[in-house]
Amino acid sequence: xxxxxxxxxxxxxxxxxxxxxxxxxxxxxxxxxxxxxxxxxxxxxxxxxxxxxxxxxxxxxxxxxxxxxxxxxxxxxxxxxxxxxxxxxxxxxxxxxxxxxxxxxxxxxxxxxxxxxxxxxxxxxxxxxxxxxxxxxxxxxxxxxxxxxxxxxxxxxxxxxxxxxxxxxxxxxxxxxxxxxxxxxxxxxxxxxxxxxxxxxxxxxxxxxxxxxxxxxxx
Numbered sequence: 301x302x303x304x305x306x307x308x309x310x311x312x313x314x315x316x317x318x319x320x321x322x323x324x325x326x327x328x329x330x331x332x333x334x335x336x337x338x339x340x341x342x343x344x345x346x347x348x349x350x351x352x353x354x355x356x357x358x359x360x361x362x363x364x365x366x367x368x369x370x371x372x373x374x375x376x377x378x379x380x381x382x383x384x385x386x387x388x389x390x391x392x393x394x395x396x397x398x399x400x401x402x403x404x405x406x407x408x409x410x411x412x413x414x415x416x417x418x419x420x421x422x423x424x425x426x427x428x429x430x431x432x433x434x435x436x437x438x439x440x441x442x443x444x445x446x447x448x449x450x451x452x453x454x455x456x457x458x459x460x461x462x463x464x465x466x467x468x469x470x471x472x473x474x475x476x477x478x479x480x481x482x483x484x485x486x487x488x489x490x491x492x493x494x495x496x497x498x499x500x501x502x503x504x505x506x507x508x509x510x511x512x513x514x515x516x517x518x519x
Contacts, residue, residue, distance in 0.1 A: 305394040307419050307468055308402070308499065311410035316493050319414055323425065323484035327386035327472060330455070332479075340405055343462060347387070347455045349379040353448065384473055385455060386480040390416070392441055392468040395505045403464040407496040415503070418490040426470065429484040437472035 309319060318324040336342030345351060352375040358368040379385075391406055393399050416422045423439065430437045440456050444463040455471045472480065494502050 307416040308391040309414045310496055313412045316412050316414040320488050320491055323487050325388045325482045327388045327480040348376045348453045350377040350452055353450050386472045386475040388470040390468050392466050399466040400505050401500040405464055413496045413499050414491050414493050416491050421490050425484045435472055439470045442467040
């Protein structure tokens with residue numbers, strides 16, 4: 301991730317135990333995230349290729365007449381391979397960017413949280429599995445853009461309203477139209493499971509400043 305931190309997966313205890321003991325990454329297609337009705341979580345723009353907006357729509361009719369309609373419009377353009385993308389999401393706790401303490405809205409994802417303590421090793425095992433199974437994929441942090449953004453989006457860009465999620469994503473291509481399962485092997489040696497509402501109490505971040513040079517003695 302570029303700096304010290306942890307990856308956290310919120311969810312049901314039974315699912316987190318599968319992740320911990322088997323390394324089971326349950327990956328959903330973009331449509332799953334678009335269909336969530338919860339306004340804080342559901343994102344109808346998830347993995348959309350581009351978004352266009354404007355103040356007016358103009359139509360040219362077969363008769364040659366042109367008709368315009370005033371009012372703000374938004375157009376979402378899906379990538380041609382959108383049904384082949386599968387996504388696995390985690391919360392990226394990075395001390396230097398302000399993602400701690402964890403926003404309590406994330407606790408709604410499940411009563412428990414799996415905390416990956418050695419992110420480098422987790423990413424190494426994930427990459428090894430993808431290469432061994434010849435799966436095309438990429439892991440990266442999500443960039444949060446203005447809610448009125450116009451232009452490219454894709455799987456690693458979301459609107460700022462979702463910035464509280466501080467997501468790290470694994471995106472795999474050439475998958476089924478539905479869910480996909482990848483197993484990277486047990487991560488019990490590099491993770492712990494705790495209740496979600498204890499995350500901000502069990503984890504602490506302390507910054508140690510460099511000591512300032514002592515002022516020279518004055519005569």
